[in-house]
Amino acid sequence: MFYSLGRYILLLRLSFRKPEKYSVYWAEIMREMVSQGIGSLGIVAIISVFIGAVATIQTAFQLVSDFIPKTVVGGITRDSTILEFSPTITALVLAGRIGSSIASQIGTMRVTEQIDALEIMGVNAPGYLISPKVITGVTMIPLLVIVSVALGLGGGYLACAASKDVSTADYVAGLSDGFNPVIVTVCAVKAIVFGFIITSICAYQGFYTKGGALEVGQSATKGVVFSCIMILFADLVISELLL
Structure with a gap:
């Protein structure tokens, strides 16, 4: 374990x-931006819209009391999307798409x-490739998370418009009600750390491959499995430290 960590560092x-x-x-950076960013935009968009819609519907279903204002649905959807759904689920999906490719x-x-x-030609192979x-x-990946947050909240709006359990006016009011800016900071830190974890761990696994196609x-x-495990671990640590 310590030997692998030393090689990784x-x-x-x-x-x-x-x-x-x-x-x-x-x-090479420009080529990777097209591959990682634009290439992942479609899957991130689809997942984010549906996650936001489902989170809104389930939150509205659980808030059955007449004493709880319907605007709470927007607030809960906002906080859960920014804090957890968008950064973590997006990172797990990208670990499969980007990580396996790397x-x-x-x-x-x-x-x-x-x-x-x-290396024979004198090129720093780790620098050029990793x-x-x-x-x-x-x-x-942080930019993709921003897109994910926006589309997730948009998906919640569409869910409210379609289900009528919560009015769109109440949902929009809940998005701004009691907003705490620290959740944006936590989301940004998670996105940056998750991006580093995915790319560095998968690059390490690929660089020290021995054998053939198998x-x-x-x-x-x-690379994907270790990245997912480390993403969940980092998610716990960041949440504990910053919240």
């Missing part, structure tokens, strides 16, 4: 050494000796 140190040519790294891509380059060829992915992860698939699976 060493790999990150090698990844963020001074680049040989900034323009090459910048081009691990399999780097793992394939390892088993086909492309990484060895880069740092653009990590930098993109900690920038694009081992590449195993590395991708390990």
Whole structure:
């Protein structure tokens, strides 16, 4: 365990050494932003709308008392979406989409000796392959979480309009009622940490792949599983520290 942790830290140190040519790294970052960001926008949008709608419907179902104002539904949906649903569920979904892609891509380059060829040519392979992915992860995943929050709250509005259990006016009023800005800070911290976890762990699993095609698939699976576990653990730690 400590040996693996040491290799993980060493790999990150090698990844963020001074680049040989900034323009090459910048081009790679732009390519990763398109792949991770725009490529993930569709699945994030679909999941967010439905999660917001379901959260609103279930909250309205549980608030059956006439003594509880209907505006509470909007407030509960807002807080749960910003604090938990959008950052955590989005990160778990992206761990499957982005993480498996990173691990399999780097793992394939390892088993086909492309990484060895880069090192022979004097290229810092960890820096060229991993740092653009990590930098993109900690920038694009928070942006995707912002989109997820907006669409989740929009999904709740659509659910209110369709079900009529809670009026859209009450829902919108509840979104601004008793708002605490700290939940936005917690959401942002979670998104950045989750982005780093997904990209760095999956890149580590791919970089140290040994064998052939079967081992590449195993590395991708390990990367996704370990990322999901660490996301849930980090979610608990961040919530305990900041709330």
